[in-house]
Amino acid sequence: MDKLNKRFFEQCEREQLHLSGVIQPHGTLLVLNRDGLVTHAAANVAEFLDVPPASLLGAPPPERLAALSAGIDVAPGARLLSRGMLEGVDARLDLVAIRNADGGINLELGRHVDSGADTPTGVPLARTPADAQALAAARAELVERIADLTGFQRVMFYLFREEGDGEVIAEARRGEAYGSYLGLRFPASDIPLIARALYLKNPWRLIPDAQAEPVPVLGRTSDPPDLTWSDLRGVSPVHRVYLGNMGARASLSFPVVVGGALVALVAGHHREPRIPPLNVLEQAAALVRGHGLLTATYQSERRIRLIDGLSRRFDAITGMFMRHANLASSWPELSAWLMREFHADGAVLCLGDDTYNAGIVFEPAALAAFDQWFRERQGELVWAGDSLSRQVPGMPLSEIAGTLAMRVATTRGAGPRLYLTRVEHIHEVAWGGTPDKPVELHDGELGIAPRRSFEKWVEKRLGYSRAWDNEARLIALKLRELLQQEIRR
Numbered sequence: 001m002d003k004l005n006k007r008f009f010e011q012c013e014r015e016q017l018h019l020s021g022v023i024q025p026h027g028t029l030l031v032l033n034r035d036g037l038v039t040h041a042a043a044n045v046a047e048f049l050d051v052p053p054a055s056l057l058g059a060p061p062p063e064r065l066a067a068l069s070a071g072i073d074v075a076p077g078a079r080l081l082s083r084g085m086l087e088g089v090d091a092r093l094d095l096v097a098i099r100n101a102d103g104g105i106n107l108e109l110g111r112h113v114d115s116g117a118d119t120p121t122g123v124p125l126a127r128t129p130a131d132a133q134a135l136a137a138a139r140a141e142l143v144e145r146i147a148d149l150t151g152f153q154r155v156m157f158y159l160f161r162e163e164g165d166g167e168v169i170a171e172a173r174r175g176e177a178y179g180s181y182l183g184l185r186f187p188a189s190d191i192p193l194i195a196r197a198l199y200l201k202n203p204w205r206l207i208p209d210a211q212a213e214p215v216p217v218l219g220r221t222s223d224p225p226d227l228t229w230s231d232l233r234g235v236s237p238v239h240r241v242y243l244g245n246m247g248a249r250a251s252l253s254f255p256v257v258v259g260g261a262l263v264a265l266v267a268g269h270h271r272e273p274r275i276p277p278l279n280v281l282e283q284a285a286a287l288v289r290g291h292g293l294l295t296a297t298y299q300s301e302r303r304i305r306l307i308d309g310l311s312r313r314f315d316a317i318t319g320m321f322m323r324h325a326n327l328a329s330s331w332p333e334l335s336a337w338l339m340r341e342f343h344a345d346g347a348v349l350c351l352g353d354d355t356y357n358a359g360i361v362f363e364p365a366a367l368a369a370f371d372q373w374f375r376e377r378q379g380e381l382v383w384a385g386d387s388l389s390r391q392v393p394g395m396p397l398s399e400i401a402g403t404l405a406m407r408v409a410t411t412r413g414a415g416p417r418l419y420l421t422r423v424e425h426i427h428e429v430a431w432g433g434t435p436d437k438p439v440e441l442h443d444g445e446l447g448i449a450p451r452r453s454f455e456k457w458v459e460k461r462l463g464y465s466r467a468w469d470n471e472a473r474l475i476a477l478k479l480r481e482l483l484q485q486e487i488r489r
């Protein structure tokens with residue numbers, strides 16, 4: 001990434017989304033402080049309640065609003081919903097009361113949309129998937145059900161990868177409105193961390209019309225209200241352009257949370273403006289939450305099975321160690337086992353002043369550079385990298401592109417190091433648009449603009465090995481322990 005792009009992306013991360021001071025116009029907002037007095041009111045409040053915003057500031061809210069939000073929990077983000085209970089100017093209103101960061105309450109009002117026949121709640125897919133294939137089937141079913149429930153024309157399961165990039169790994173489409181994004185990758189900068197953090201705090205992000213003009217929120221002072229916990233929070237100008245470029249007027253997305261971390265989004269697009277009823281949003285959010293919980297159970301069961309299986313897998317090398325006097329004499333047998341178990345192309349053992357090689361390994365200069373770099377990383381017992389030329393400063397040209405490295409601690413000097421090596425694996429990545437070229441100066445006002453085109457763009461990835469997965473890291477940790485015992489023997 002060049003310098004210019006880097007600066008622009010830093011600018012993305014600095015956008016204080018929660019302090020935008022604007023909301024989306026499909027609803028209105030009153031912010032109460034801890035004492036229950038209105039500190040902020042959206043400029044459009046009279047479209048919903050028959051009162052001008054200025055008359056509300058500094059006063060308690062209308063009594064029916066206070067009554068409906070009484071009893072809300074004190075934890076930030078706590079929500080209390082009431083559907084269609086309020087008579088508004090031209091329609092019945094929904095109220096979403098949300099405890100905000102200051103101990104006050106955001107009162108968010110929107111026109112009640114009748115969901116027709118009460119949509120069946122649908123128990124979230126209840127059984128833990130048995131294997132990766134069953135998990136993929138559960139994802140496919142999830143996006144289909146979200147599309148059915150919400151009526152959005154395209155619903156995607158957007159998985160975050162380790163580097164922060166994302167990939168569409170399941171997709172449901174309705175009608176001819178959209179082409180497919182399935183299998184395409186999108187760069188991390190499309191969803192800044194600051195936007196991702198908000199997903200861990202809110203059950204969904206609804207943008208009913210990306211082209212709608214935002215509404216300012218008026219306050220007693222010029223300080224904007226904190227909209228961290230808000231359904232109505234105004235949309236970032238960059239993202240409004242982005243959605244326009246994607247051909248989406250409406251966007252609706254849900255966080256997939258596994259073990260407290262945001263691992264994916266279920267994201268929906270629609271060509272026309274669209275506001276799903278509140279109970280539909282709640283049901284869809286429950287389905288996605290259910291999927292996150294199932295995934296967490298699936299992953300912990302898999303981990304337990306893996307750990308159970310480890311001791312059996314390691315029987316082979318404990319036997320090997322018994323038969324040999326020391327590590328050096330077991331090397332021919334040990335290295336063959338290592339290459340098989342880790343799907344490595346080669347293995348290197350640095351033991352005292354000696355180096356033992358097997359398979360395809362570092363050239364001497366490359367080994368010296370990598371070994372010195374790794375030895376200086378104190379405290380890191382296991383390290384995995386799939387692009388050494390990018391990850392290790394000063395790494396000379398080498399046939400080896402990736403390494404899983406582990407060190408064994410001894411009481412004196414540098415302990416033995418074991419390096420499993422992988423050669424370059426040239427592969428193709430299909431991107432939704434050119435990822436390195438998101439920056440086009442945009443009418444001077446936004447400074448940065450997202451990509452215009454999301455046409456499939458294929459990158460040939462050079463200088464990478466196959467990536468080391470978590471399973472390999474886990475086995476490496478266990479192997480390290482065994483080596484440690486063997487060396488102390």
Ligand code: BLA
Binds near residue numbers: 009013017192
């Ligand atoms: C937000 N960007 C988002 C969101 C998604 C994406 C899902 C969350 C809000 C929403 O659901 O609409 C990105 N949407 C995608 C991707 C796909 C998709 C990748 O459907 C693929 C299929 N965006 C940029 C750049 C910046 C940027 C260069 O491209 C940097 C300034 C910013 N994206 C940006 C911001 C938000 C965002 C600020 C938050 C918008 C908001 O919540 O107000």
